[in-house]
Amino acid sequence: MKNKYSIFSLIKNAFSYHENWQRAWRDPEPKKEYDAIIIGGGGHGLATAFYLAKKHNMTNIAVVEKGWIGGGNTGRNTTIIRSNYLWDASAGLYDHALKIWEGLSQELNYNVMFSQRGVMNLAHNLQDVRDLKRRTHANRLNGIDAVWLNTEEVKKFCPIINTSPDIRYPVLGGTLQRRAGTARHDAVAWGYARGADAMGVDIIQNCEVKGIKRNGDSVEGIETTKGFIKTKKIGVVAAGHSSVIANMVDLKLPLESKPLQALVSEPVKPIIDTVVMSNAVHAYVSQSDKGELVIGAGTDAYVSYTQRGSHDVVEGTLKAILELYPIFSRMKMLRQWGGIVDICPDASPIISKTHIKGLYFNCGWGTGGFKATPGSGDLFAHTIANDEPHKLNADFNINRFVSGDLVDEHGAAAVAH
Amino acid sequence: MFLINCPYCGERDQSEFSAGGEAHIVRPKQPTELSDDQWAEFLFMRKNIKGVQLERWNHAHGCRKWFNMVRDTSNDKIHAVYKMGEKPPLK
Numbered sequence: 050m051k052n053k054y055s056i057f058s059l060i061k062n063a064f065s066y067h068e069n070w071q072r073a074w075r076d077p078e079p080k081k082e083y084d085a086i087i088i089g090g091g092g093h094g095l096a097t098a099f100y101l102a103k104k105h106n107m108t109n110i111a112v113v114e115k116g117w118i119g120g121g122n123t124g125r126n127t128t129i130i131r132s133n134y135l136w137d138a139s140a141g142l143y144d145h146a147l148k149i150w151e152g153l154s155q156e157l158n159y160n161v162m163f164s165q166r167g168v169m170n171l172a173h174n175l176q177d178v179r180d181l182k183r184r185t186h187a188n189r190l191n192g193i194d195a196v197w198l199n200t201e202e203v204k205k206f207c208p209i210i211n212t213s214p215d216i217r218y219p220v221l222g223g224t225l226q227r228r229a230g231t232a233r234h235d236a237v238a239w240g241y242a243r244g245a246d247a248m249g250v251d252i253i254q255n256c257e258v259k260g261i262k263r264n265g266d267s268v269e270g271i272e273t274t275k276g277f278i279k280t281k282k283i284g285v286v287a288a289g290h291s292s293v294i295a296n297m298v299d300l301k302l303p304l305e306s307k308p309l310q311a312l313v314s315e316p317v318k319p320i321i322d323t324v325v326m327s328n329a330v331h332a333y334v335s336q337s338d339k340g341e342l343v344i345g346a347g348t349d350a351y352v353s354y355t356q357r358g359s360h361d362v363v364e365g366t367l368k369a370i371l372e373l374y375p376i377f378s379r380m381k382m383l384r385q386w387g388g389i390v391d392i393c394p395d396a397s398p399i400i401s402k403t404h405i406k407g408l409y410f411n412c413g414w415g416t417g418g419f420k421a422t423p424g425s426g427d428l429f430a431h432t433i434a435n436d437e438p439h440k441l442n443a444d445f446n447i448n449r450f451v452s453g454d455l456v457d458e459h460g461a462a463a464v465a466h
Numbered sequence: 467m468f469l470i471n472c473p474y475c476g477e478r479d480q481s482e483f484s485a486g487g488e489a490h491i492v493r494p495k496q497p498t499e500l501s502d503d504q505w506a507e508f509l510f511m512r513k514n515i516k517g518v519q520l521e522r523w524n525h526a527h528g529c530r531k532w533f534n535m536v537r538d539t540s541n542d543k544i545h546a547v548y549k550m551g552e553k554p555p556l557k
Contacts, residue, residue, distance in 0.1 A: 292514035303510035305487065306539075351485030354516045354540050359467035361481045394510050451506040 051247040054158050073239060074246035079253050079275050083111045085282035085433060086271060088258050088294060090114025091123040092234070093411060093418065094286035095241035095252070096426020097433070102248035104427070105434035110250055112242075113273060115257035119238030122288045125388035126419040127311050127345040129324050129335065131168040131229035133188050133195050134461040138444035139397060140191035145441050146424025147228060153423055159240030161232045162338065168229035169198070169206060171327040171373075173218035180460055181224045188226070198223050207325055209376050216372050218330050231324060231335055237422055261297045267406035268298075284409045284433050289354065289389025291412035298405060302412065303394055303450045307348040308387035309416050310358035310366075314380045316340030325373075328460075332369035342380065344370060348390065348416060358387035390415050395455035396462040400429050400442040409433050410447065417462055468542050473549050474529045486522035488512050489534045490554075516540050520554050 052058060052071050062070055085101060087094045090112045101107040112118075130150055132143035154160050172178045181197070188195035203223045204212045212220045242252055253275065260272035261283065270279040285294045289306045316339050326333035326345075333345045346366035349359050363385060371378055393399065393413035398421070400411045411429040414421065424441075431439040438446065449455055471477045494500050494508060513519070521535045536545040536554060546555045 290516065292512070293516050296513065296515070301507070301511035301513065303506075303512065304514050305512055306514055306516075352487075352514060352519065352521070352539050353542055355542050359480065361467065391514075450510045451502045453502070 051243065054160075073243045074252055077251045077253065079111060079113070079251065079256065079273070079278050082270075082279040083109055083251070084280070085110045085284065086278060086280045087112045087284045087286060088271070089121075089286035089288065090118040090238075090242070090252060090254065091121050091286065091288060092119065092237045092241065092422040093288075093414070093425045093429070094284075095238055095245055096422055097284055097286060097411065097429045098250045098252075098426075099241045099245040099248075100427045100430035101434060102245055102250050105430060107434060108249040111278070112245070112250060112252045113256045113258060113271070113278075114252070114254050115274075117254050118242050118252060119235050122388040122390065122418065123234055123238045123422075125311065125386055126234055127333065127335070127343050128231045128234045128419060129168060129229075129326070129333070129345075130163070130232055130420040131226050131324075132193055132420070133168070133170070133184060133224065133226045133229065134458055135184050135187050136456055136458065137191060138456050139458050139461065140188065140193055141441045142398075142424060142428070142445065143421055144191070144193050145428070146421045149423035149427065150232065151228075153237075153240070157240035157244050159236060159243060161236045161240055163230065163232040165228055165230040166323045166335075167206075167225055167227045168324040168326060169203065169223050169225045171203065171210075171223040171325065171329075172221045173327065173329040174221065177329055178221050181222070184461060185224050194226055194228050196225050196227075198225055207321065207323055209321060209374055210325065211373055211375055218372070220373075229324070234419060241426070258294065258297075261294070261408070263298060263405065266404070268408050280407075282407045282409070282433055284411065284429060286411045286429070288412065288414065288418070289391050291391050291410065295410070298408065300403060300405065300408075302399070302410070302447070304391040304413055305352050306354060306389050306391050307351065308353050308355060308358040309348045309390045310346040310362055310385060310387045312344050312346065312363060312382050312385040313337070314342040314344070314377075315383050317342070317380070320376070327369065327373065330369035330373070332366055332373060334370060334374070341383065342377065348392070354389050356387045356389060358385075390418075392416070394450070396458045397456040398425070398445055399447055400425065400432060401438065401446040401448075402432065402436065403447060415462065468544065470523065470535070470544065471547050472525045472528060472531075473533050473547055474531050475525060478525070478528060482525060482527040484524050484526040486524055486532065488514075489520040489522045518545065
């Protein structure tokens, strides 16, 4: 039984110098067999396990992670959460996630530091204005809050933006989703891990999957660095390494894996209290609670699993940042890193069964998966438990690449693919 | 970021080049005969290999010629560069 986190437990533990806190999750050895195994211990994978246990009573399950939980893209993203996507299918998917975010800290009894500080998307040319206004209308028809701001309103909402008409790409306006914001990315992984563990889910770290054993058209288990584990259901949530797992069963996915970079500055006093994104010049920025500017750069345009990324990509992003925010001109950047993102041709994810019985994939989140973490886990758990998709992820099946029924979200994806 | 030895221009910075994805995916000779599955395979499905992969590259800000490359995607090391129409060098 897990002790509940509260103000009282904080005070109680203060008396013993915080040396007696209960372990947040166990470190079990794998059992011989599970009812289901999730490959990948990031936010999406842990959320999947959590909802499998909580909503579908599947507690004899495991999450296997080759490194440590939350050490991949969960700990490498820029923590932005929003649901202002264009198409109905995406709006349903991402707003489902946003609604779970709104109560997530209470649901998990873990402070994920969800902060609805708003996300503003800027328009820099006439086509941007048309596209973003169209998206605002589409959002509102789907019940998602969205407003159009003109240049003065943009300046009022975020005064440090340079709205001079003389810059190379002047700010012609922007959209604002007030319910959007940020969360503490590590806390999401840790909160779901603690919650899943409390219901009996085994979280097995430092356990890399080496192969998938099949019997005809169905799966029998996984070969790992900790031995063979038997199971009838495998949910793959391996982000940038999804194709690596798929290649183990000769399954081809419509994915390309590329490094996506982010960087943070030295910490400064509060200067920007929202998230501002600009697709056209490719710059987005927010400020962490520690005071660092969190800046998202672009992807490299070639397949790579190096978790580094190219210098010219960062340079391009910082040029745009400096033109939009001249006040940052003397800021020093402290850290830069890359994460490997798996990008689908239509910039939408895959949450789907495959033609192999018992093998499910949740992948293709590309450059924007963090925001969807709770919804993705919930819907993927439903798909695995019932062997059929929930109506909210039915459109995100693998077969859309055969039928041609794509969910083209290139416009709403923050990072140009 | 790395250097690429363009078979026509010699060694240049990677930022001069654009990647064209997996190489040797042949455009179907009879597009009208293709099933939806075969179209999907040609258009979208990729091996996306972590390791040594054959790729097409274009010297976009140079000679603008296309060529092929043998590159390890796990460390960005380039093993060989060869011209369009040539067979990949044996590993």
